[in-house]
Amino acid sequence: MHTIAVINQKGGVGKTTTTVNLAVALARAGQRVGVIDLDPQSHASLHLGADVQRAAPTTYELLTSDVSLSEVWRDTEEGVRLAPANLDLAAAEVELAGVVGRELILRDKLQADAESFDFVLVDCPPSLGVLTINALSAVRDVMLPLQPHFLALHGLSKLMKTVGIVQSRLNNQLRLAGVVLCMYESSAKLSAEISADVAEYIAKLREQGGIGRTAQLFEQRIRRNIRLAEAPSFGQSIFRYDGRCNGAEDYRRLADEVLAVYGAG
Amino acid sequence: MHTIAVINQKGGVGKTTTTVNLAVALARAGQRVGVIDLDPQSHASLHLGADVQRAAPTTYELLTSDVSLSEVWRDTEEGVRLAPANLDLAAAEVELAGVVGRELILRDKLQADAESFDFVLVDCPPSLGVLTINALSAVRDVMLPLQPHFLALHGLSKLMKTVGIVQSRLNNQLRLAGVVLCMYESSAKLSAEISADVAEYIAKLREQGGIGRTAQLFEQRIRRNIRLAEAPSFGQSIFRYDGRCNGAEDYRRLADEVLAVYGAG
Ligand SMILES: Nc1ncnc2c1ncn2[C@@H]1O[C@H](COP(=O)(O)OP(=O)(O)OP(=O)(O)O)[C@@H](O)[C@H]1O
Ligand SMILES: Nc1ncnc2c1ncn2[C@@H]1O[C@H](COP(=O)(O)OP(=O)(O)OP(=O)(O)O)[C@@H](O)[C@H]1O
Ligand SMILES: [Mg+2]
Ligand SMILES: [Mg+2]
Numbered sequence: 001m002h003t004i005a006v007i008n009q010k011g012g013v014g015k016t017t018t019t020v021n022l023a024v025a026l027a028r029a030g031q032r033v034g035v036i037d038l039d040p041q042s043h044a045s046l047h048l049g050a051d052v053q054r055a056a057p058t059t060y061e062l063l064t065s066d067v068s069l070s071e072v073w074r075d076t077e078e079g080v081r082l083a084p085a086n087l088d089l090a091a092a093e094v095e096l097a098g099v100v101g102r103e104l105i106l107r108d109k110l111q112a113d114a115e116s117f118d119f120v121l122v123d124c125p126p127s128l129g130v131l132t133i134n135a136l137s138a139v140r141d142v143m144l145p146l147q148p149h150f151l152a153l154h155g156l157s158k159l160m161k162t163v164g165i166v167q168s169r170l171n172n173q174l175r176l177a178g179v180v181l182c183m184y185e186s187s188a189k190l191s192a193e194i195s196a197d198v199a200e201y202i203a204k205l206r207e208q209g210g211i212g213r214t215a216q217l218f219e220q221r222i223r224r225n226i227r228l229a230e231a232p233s234f235g236q237s238i239f240r241y242d243g244r245c246n247g248a249e250d251y252r253r254l255a256d257e258v259l260a261v262y263g264a265g
Numbered sequence: 266m267h268t269i270a271v272i273n274q275k276g277g278v279g280k281t282t283t284t285v286n287l288a289v290a291l292a293r294a295g296q297r298v299g300v301i302d303l304d305p306q307s308h309a310s311l312h313l314g315a316d317v318q319r320a321a322p323t324t325y326e327l328l329t330s331d332v333s334l335s336e337v338w339r340d341t342e343e344g345v346r347l348a349p350a351n352l353d354l355a356a357a358e359v360e361l362a363g364v365v366g367r368e369l370i371l372r373d374k375l376q377a378d379a380e381s382f383d384f385v386l387v388d389c390p391p392s393l394g395v396l397t398i399n400a401l402s403a404v405r406d407v408m409l410p411l412q413p414h415f416l417a418l419h420g421l422s423k424l425m426k427t428v429g430i431v432q433s434r435l436n437n438q439l440r441l442a443g444v445v446l447c448m449y450e451s452s453a454k455l456s457a458e459i460s461a462d463v464a465e466y467i468a469k470l471r472e473q474g475g476i477g478r479t480a481q482l483f484e485q486r487i488r489r490n491i492r493l494a495e496a497p498s499f500g501q502s503i504f505r506y507d508g509r510c511n512g513a514e515d516y517r518r519l520a521d522e523v524l525a526v527y528g529a530g
Pocket of ligand 1: 010013015016017125126183223224225227229230275391414415416
C-alpha cells in the first residue's frame with residue numbers, strides 16, 4: 001500500500017485539487033484508492049460529493065475519539081473511498097494540544113485498518129500543525145503541489161525542515177516523493193523561471209541525501225484550467241465533469257507518471 | 266485610526282497581496298499606514314522588502330513576550346511602517362494555548378501604541394486560530410479577499426460565525442467592512458457566477474443586521490495579473506514594480522473606494 005501525504009503550508013496551491021483528481025485518476029487506472037481528508041475546511045470531501053453535514057463519523061472523531069478508520073470510510077461516486085472531514089476538525093488542533101502521542105493517532109488507526117488499498121492519499125490544510133504532522137507521521141511519501149510563484153520557494157526549505165524533523169523523531173520511513181507544479185501558466189515567464197529554480201532546488205536536495213534523496217520534480221505539470229475550478233461546485237472530479245479538458249489530461253498523465261514511479265499497475 | 270484585519274481561512278485568495286498593495290496605495294494617497302504581519306510565513310514582510318532573518322523583534326516577540334509594538338515597527342521603502350513576522354510565529358499557536366487572555370494580546374499592545382496612523386492593516390494566515398483571533402479582537406473592521414471560485418462561498422458562513430463569536434465575546438465594535446473579489450478572471454463565467462452569489466450573500470447579511478449590517482462588496486475587483494505575482498520576488502509593491510499595469514490600477518482604485526467608504530483623505 002502506497003501512502004501519500006499531499007502537503008504545502010502555502011495556501012491555495014492545488015493540494016485539494018491534486019489529492020482528489022490524482023486519486024480518481026489512479027482509481028480509473030484500476031487501483032484501489034482511499035482519500036483521507038484532514039482539512040477542517042473539508043474541501044476534498046465536498047469535491048468528492050460527500051455530505052459534510054451528516055452526523056456520520058469523520059476524521060474529527062477519528063483523531064479525538066476511539067472510532068476506527070473502518071467506521072469513517074465512505075463510498076463516493078468516483079470509485080474512491082473517502083474518510084471525510086468536517087469543520088469540527090478545526091477544534092482538533094487545540095483539543096489535542098498536550099495529548100501524549102497526538103501526532104501518531106492517524107498512523108495507529110491506519111495501521112489497524114483492515115481495508116486494503118493500493119494508494120491512500122491524505123489531503124492536508126495550509127499549516128504545519130498537528131493535523132499535518134499526523135499525516136506526515138502516518139505515510140511513507142510526501143507529495144508537494146507547488147504554484148510556480150516566487151513565494152513557493154520561500155516556504156519550501158521550512159517545509160523540508162519539518163519533514164526532516166518528523167522523519168528523525170516520529171517516522172523513519174518518510175521521504176519526499178515528488179513536487180508537482182500546479183496552476184502552471186505556460187504563457188508566463190514567471191512560471192518558467194520558478195520551475196527552473198525548483199528543479200535546481202530538488203537537484204540539490206537529492207545530492208544532500210537524507211530525506212531529499214528520493215525527491216523528484218514530476219515531469220507532468222498541471223496547467224491553469226478554469227474547468228478544474230468549476231468541477232468542485234458539482235461535487236465531481238474533473239473526469240466526470242469534463243473528461244477531455246486540459247485539466248483531465250494533465251491529471252491523467254500525472255497518475256501514469258506516479259504509477260511508473262511506484263512500478264505499480 | 267482605522268484598523269482592518271485582512272482575513273480568509275481559505276488559502277491563496279489574495280490576503281497578503283491585498284494587505285500590501287492596498288496599504289501602499291493608501292500611503293501614496295497621503296495616509297499614514299502601518300502593516301502588521303501575523304502570518305508565520307511572513308509573506309507580507311517579504312513582500313515589503315523586510316529582512317525576516319534579522320534578529321530584531323517581530324510579531325512573535327510581540328505576542329509571546331513583553332516587547333511593545335513600538336519596538337517592533339520598522340520602516341520600509343514603500344512609505345508604510347511594518348511590524349514584521351517570522352517563522353517563529355508558527356510556534357505561537359501552541360505556546361499561547363492555555364494562556365489566559367491570549368486572544369487579546371495584540372489589542373492591548375495596539376491600544377498602548379503611541380504611534381499615530383490613519384490606517385493599520387493586519388495580514389492573517391489561512392486559519393481561524395489564535396493569530397487570526399488576535400487580529401479580530403484588535404481591529405474594528407474585517408476585510409475579506411475572496412477568489413471567485415466555488416469553495417469561496419463554502420468557507421464564508423463559517424468565517425462569519427467566527428467573526429460573530431469574537432464580536433459578542435471579545436470585541437464589541439467588530440464589523441464586516443467589505444469583501445473584495447481577487448484574482449478575478451473576466452473571461453471566466455465562473456467568476457461572474459460566484460460574484461453574483463457573493464453579492465446575494467452580502468445582501469442577506471445586511472438584512473440580518475448584527476455584524477453583517479455594514480457588509481459591502483467592493484465595486485473594485487482585482488483582476489488576475491501576473492505582475493502581481495512577480496512583484497514580491499523583488500520585495501516591491503506593485504506600484505514600485507510596475508505602476509501602470511492592471512494590478513496597480515486595480516489596487517489604486519480599491520484604495521480610493523476604501524477612502525470614500527471611510528470618508529477619509
Ligand atoms: N490548475 C488549476 N487551474 C485553475 N484553477 C485551479 C487549478 N488548481 C486548483 N484550482 C482552483 O484554485 C483554488 C485553490 O486550489 P486548491 O483548493 O486545490 O488549493 P489548496 O492548496 O488545497 O488550498 P488550501 O491551502 O486552502 O487547502 C480552488 O478554487 C481550485 O478549484
Ligand atoms: N490578482 C492576482 N493575479 C495574479 N496573481 C496573484 C493575484 N493576487 C495574488 N496573486 C499571487 O497568488 C498567490 C497567492 O496570493 P496571496 O499570497 O496574496 O494569497 P493569501 O491569501 O495571502 O495566501 P495564504 O493563504 O497562503 O496567506 C501569490 O503567489 C500571489 O503573488
Ligand atoms: Mg485544500
Ligand atoms: Mg498570505
